[in-house]
Amino acid sequence: MDHPAAEELIVDLQAIRVRIRAKLRDGSLPPNSVPMAFGHPGNGENCVACEEILTAARLMMELTNNAKTFLLHGDCYLLWMEELPAPTS
Ligand SMILES: [Zn+2]
Numbered sequence: 001m002d003h004p005a006a007e008e009l010i011v012d013l014q015a016i017r018v019r020i021r022a023k024l025r026d027g028s029l030p031p032n033s034v035p036m037a038f039g040h041p042g043n044g045e046n047c048v049a050c051e052e053i054l055t056a057a058r059l060m061m062e063l064t065n066n067a068k069t070f071l072l073h074g075d076c077y078l079l080w081m082e083e084l085p086a087p088t089s
Pocket residue numbers: 047048049050051052072073076
């Protein structure tokens with residue numbers, strides 16, 4: 001079986017959301033949307049959201065915020081965006 005069941009994927013997503021919320025609180029992820037985000041192939045480093053390897057086969061997003069760089073999967077980037085507080089403006 002190459003493909004995990006849909007139920008497992010949902011559990012994984014929930015687990016990643018919990019990690020992202022914790023990292024938003026402790027500052028490991030930017031607490032607001034960032035002005036600079038670029039997509040690249042993965043470079044073998046660890047995703048700051050889910051801590052899995054960023055393989056070259058998957059999209060990696062590079063965020064820059066206050067001169068700090070954050071590398072995360074394209075999928076984790078979307079989850080992070082969903083966990084951000086709504087804009088107040
Ligand atoms: Zn990730």
